Amino acid sequence: MKKTLLLSITLLAFVGLQGQTTLRYSTHGLIGDHVNNMIITKYTEPGVEGKNVVWDFRNLEITRDFTGTLENPNITKGAHIFSNSNAALQEFNNYFFFNSNKRGIEQHGYMSANGNIFITYDEPFVKMKYPFTYGSSFDGSFSGTYNSTEKQLGTLKGTYKVEGDGIGTLILPDDMIFENALRVKEIKEYEQVLNNRNYTISIITYRWYVENHRFPILVLISSNTAYEDGKTYTSTQAAYNTKVMSQSTTPVDIATTNGATKLDAYPNPYKEQITFKFVIEDDSKINLAVFDINGRYLKTLYKGSTDAGEKVFTFSGKEIGLGAGTYIVKLNLNGKVITKKIMEL
Numbered sequence: 215m216k217k218t219l220l221l222s223i224t225l226l227a228f229v230g231l232q233g234q235t236t237l238r239y240s241t242h243g244l245i246g247d248h249v250n251n252m253i254i255t256k257y258t259e260p261g262v263e264g265k266n267v268v269w270d271f272r273n274l275e276i277t278r279d280f281t282g283t284l285e286n287p288n289i290t291k292g293a294h295i296f297s298n299s300n301a302a303l304q305e306f307n308n309y310f311f312f313n314s315n316k317r318g319i320e321q322h323g324y325m326s327a328n329g330n331i332f333i334t335y336d337e338p339f340v341k342m343k344y345p346f347t348y349g350s351s352f353d354g355s356f357s358g359t360y361n362s363t364e365k366q367l368g369t370l371k372g373t374y375k376v377e378g379d380g381i382g383t384l385i386l387p388d389d390m391i392f393e394n395a396l397r398v399k400e401i402k403e404y405e406q407v408l409n410n411r412n413y414t415i416s417i418i419t420y421r422w423y424v425e426n427h428r429f430p431i432l433v434l435i436s437s438n439t440a441y442e443d444g445k446t447y448t449s450t451q452a453a454y455n456t457k458v459m460s461q462s463t464t465p466v467d468i469a470t471t472n473g474a475t476k477l478d479a480y481p482n483p484y485k486e487q488i489t490f491k492f493v494i495e496d497d498s499k500i501n502l503a504v505f506d507i508n509g510r511y512l513k514t515l516y517k518g519s520t521d522a523g524e525k526v527f528t529f530s531g532k533e534i535g536l537g538a539g540t541y542i543v544k545l546n547l548n549g550k551v552i553t554k555k556i557m558e559l
Contacts, residue, residue, distance in 0.1 A: 234381060235396040235425045237346040242428055244301040244314035250282040250429045250455070257450035260420040260434050263397070265348070267382030269422070271432065274387055274454065280306065282429075287311055291329040296322055318343040323358075331367075333358050339374055339402070348396055351377035360408055372404020372415075384422050384432065386454050391510060392431065396423045414440040431455040476552075477545050483557040487530045490515070490543060492552075494522050501546040504529055512541070531558045 255274040261267065287293055287302040296302075296311040299322045303310045307327035313320045320338040325331070335358035343352050353375040360367040380397035400419040405412065417437045421430035435451040478491045490502065502515040513534055515527045531537050538558050545552045 234347050235394050235423055237342065237396070237423060238344050239314070239316045241426060242423065244284055244303065244312050244319055248284040248428060252280055252282065252453040253456055254278050254280055255452045255454065257434060257436070257452045263379040265381055267380050268385070269382065269395070270385045271454070272385050272387055274452065276387070280453070292323065292325040292332060295325070295332060295334065298322060312341070313338070316344060330363050332361050333370070334361065342376070346378060346398070348378045348381040351375070368406065368408035370404050370406045372402060375401045386432065391505065392424050394425065395431070397421070398423065412442050427455070429455060477554055479543065479554055479556050483559050485559050486532070487528050488556055488558070490527045490529065491524065492545065493524050494520065494547065497521050498548050502527060503544055505542045505544065506539070512536070
């Protein structure tokens with residue numbers, strides 16, 4: 215099944231970018247009282263950049279669950295320190311403080327779980343500028359101080375660059391498939407002085423987003439620290455979102471595409487069974503497959519070479535144990551794809 219799925223998704227990558235994922239405050243801004251359910255996994259390489267990429271992460275090795283929450287800073291321990299923030303992201307009981315608005319997201323600080331250690335930025339780190347899509351980029355500098363409840367512990371100063379470096383099809387465990395997934399690459403490099411010791415730190419973070427889900431659906435982080443004595447230490451983190459299925463984008467209906475004929479589906483909506491019919495003008499390679507509304511692969515109706523002429527296939531959700539619902543049928547004809555939404559009553 216995995217070979218069939220990978221072939222289907224590879225073919226889907228040829229679909230044009232019909233409405234790129236765009237990050238905006240209304241859909242992706244940090245707003246209080248939101249919960250982010252994630253599964254932590256072992257780190258894997260992030261893959262390539264560019265258009266129409268297929269990132270296949272079905273084999274991520276799961277380690278445990280965790281939940282992050284967005285809260286109002288006024289109800290946190292750092293309320294008196296980060297009074298200019300309007301969003302606090304809580305992860306593993308640590309807090310990250312942001313100012314989130316229609317222009318973008320600035321990080322203003324950090325506080326440890328017990329509240330004894332915190333970072334304040336006199337020059338904030340800019341995490342996002344809206345609107346942001348594939349090809350967008352910005353950079354800048356940031357600086358701040360490390361503090362305890364009693365004294366200043368050190369300083370940090372560095373640069374950042376954020377770019378939308380990829381867009382394509384993202385595959386996660388359980389064959390969760392997301393088209394038009396936007397990958398955002400973030401590079402932070404900074405010098406840190408802490409308790410009179412110097413460190414050079416570089417952090418590369420990759421985040422994948424879809425159009426209608428506030429949080430990233432996959433995050434890969436690699437951090438490298440260089441010490442004064444020349445030694446280095448590398449750490450990694452990875453996690454993906456399990457609650458995005460019902461919010462992922464719906465593929466756009468396409469009636470025709472270059473070199474391909476119209477895909478008829480009737481009756482639509484239908485009961486019991488739907489018929490697909492299309493005409494091939496020349497001998498061709500085709501792949502006809504059905505997915506659920508969230509992009510999860512369900513069934514291949516035909517894959518292989520066929521001669522010219524009229525082709526007819528049928529499908530029933532009930533026959534594969536699903537029944538009533540909305541499905542997506544995709545016909546790939548010599549690398550060109552027709553996508554149609556169907557509904558079983």
